[in-house]
Amino acid sequence: MDTPMIDLAAVRADTPGCRRGVFLDSAGSSLPPVQVLDEVVGHLRREAEVGGYVAHDERLPDLEAGYGLMASLLGCEPDEVAFTDSATRSWLAAFDAVPLTAGDRVLVTEVEYAGNAIPLLRRAAEVGATVEPVPSTPAGEIDVAALREMLDERVALVSLVHVPTNGGLVNPVAEVAEAAHEVGALVLLDACQSVGQLPVLASELGADIVSGTGRKWLRGPRGTGFLVVRRPVLERLRPRQVDLRSGTWISPDSYELRADARVFELWESSTADRLGLLAAARYALDLGVDAIADAVLARAEHLRAGLAEVPGVEVHDLGTNRCGIVSFTVADREPEQVRAELAARDVTVTVTGVGSTQYDMTRRGLPEVVRASPHYFTSPDQLDEAVAAVAALKR
Structure with missing residues (x-):
């Protein structure tokens, strides 16, 4: 079956911000559609009218249905979903719950992100574990x-970045998970740059665990994140940030934690x-995730091809399978x-440096790169x- 195409005119009409210049930073914090803006602003206005508690209670059915909605997006069950205030909070809460002791090993990719690497290295040093990068293929994937x-x-944990912050490759998740599970290791997938x-x-x-954010490719608000914790591994985890x-x-000297992924949520x-x-x-979901993926990849390849033709410009993207991040x-x-x-x-573009992905950028001798990330609402003419x-810079 053919994947439906994105209606460019419709999504641009839903995205007023995309008509103010060329926006190429959805890997940072994307432009929300008016449907998201109206929901956020509308609820804030309602809180101003009746107070935060009453306004919250009015939307309880929608909030509860949200677990099923996110489960549909993320391919899991509703009770495997938790909501947080960021991808960082999601990842840290999950990692903090993974039992680590002296002698344990944590394997990471060479595109590990600084926000993960710092807590990994700190906790490993505290308990006597080790953090070891797995070599990449010549194409750049694990x-x-x-x-x-x-x-x-x-090996207690494999920390896997699905899509790195500094380039367009996509890591092979299923193959990594299959191998890790053969020795009983948990797989924590950082999907911050892939969901959406x-x-x-x-x-x-x-x-086993998937963390992500709302503000990037999903086009949600800042200050939102989510976590998927599969049922079979929940009992192996020991959440420590609980309230x-x-x-x-349940009594003056006893308590009982939730038995689903919401144990990772805060009040x-x-x-x-x-x-x-x-x-x-x-x-x-209404647009179709497959249609989004096709449109984003087409935009990125259009941009890569154009940049590669500009004298003095070097595109640095790796990967056999690529996505919407273009680095140059x-x-x-x-x-x-x-x-x-x-x-x-x-x-609008941004810059990513060696401090964000030490293993990869040190290996490639790249102190910094320009990062462009076109979404499906970016038109070919804008690319x-x-x-x-960029060509005009050289002149």
Whole structure:
């Protein structure tokens, strides 16, 4: 069956911000559609009228239905979904619950993100565990054959970044999960840069835990995140950041934690932002995740091809399978200078540096790259405009 195409005119009409210059930073914080904006602002106005508690209670049916909505998006069961205030909070809460002791090993990819690497290294040092990067293939993905050589019964966790922050490759999740499970290791998938631009179905990928955010490719509000914890592994985890949302105080000296993924939720949260996240998930599901993936990849390949034709521009994307992140440098200009000069031409990009992905960028000798990330609402004409703006820098 053919994948339906994105109606470019319709999604641009839903995205007023995309008509103000060329927006190429959905890998940072994307432009929300009006459906998300209306949900967030509308609920904030309702809170101003009746107070936060009453306004929250009015939307309880929608909030409860949100678990099923996110389960549809993420390929899991509703009781395997938890909501948080960021991808960072999701990842940290899950990682903190993974039992680690002296002698344990944690395997990571060479595209591991700094937000994960720092807590990994700190906790490993505290308990006497080790953090070890798995070599990459020449194409840049995790080398599954090398992973299998490194796996043994001491490996407690494989931390897998689905899509790195600094380039367009997509790591092979299912193959990694299959290998890790053969030795009983847990797989924690950082899907921060993949949910919203790629199909991320936990039931098919085989990851035990999946963390993600609303603000990037999903086009939700900032301050929103989610976590998938599969039922079979929940009993192996020991959540430590718990409160009255995570459990019940049943007597003066005893409590009982929840038996589902909501044990990772905290009581205080933004109802308006949660509703906005659900609106973003609904918008993505209505468009079709496969259609989104096709459109995003087409935009990225259009941009890569255009940039590759500009003298002095080098595209640095790796990967056999690629996605919507395009990384490049311009000869004789620092990436931050490129970002600023493009901003003056109403082209929004960002810069990512070695401090975000030490293993990969040190290995490749790249201190910084310019990162462009077009979404499906970016028109081909705008991509050509961005390429022309980069070419003009050389003149």
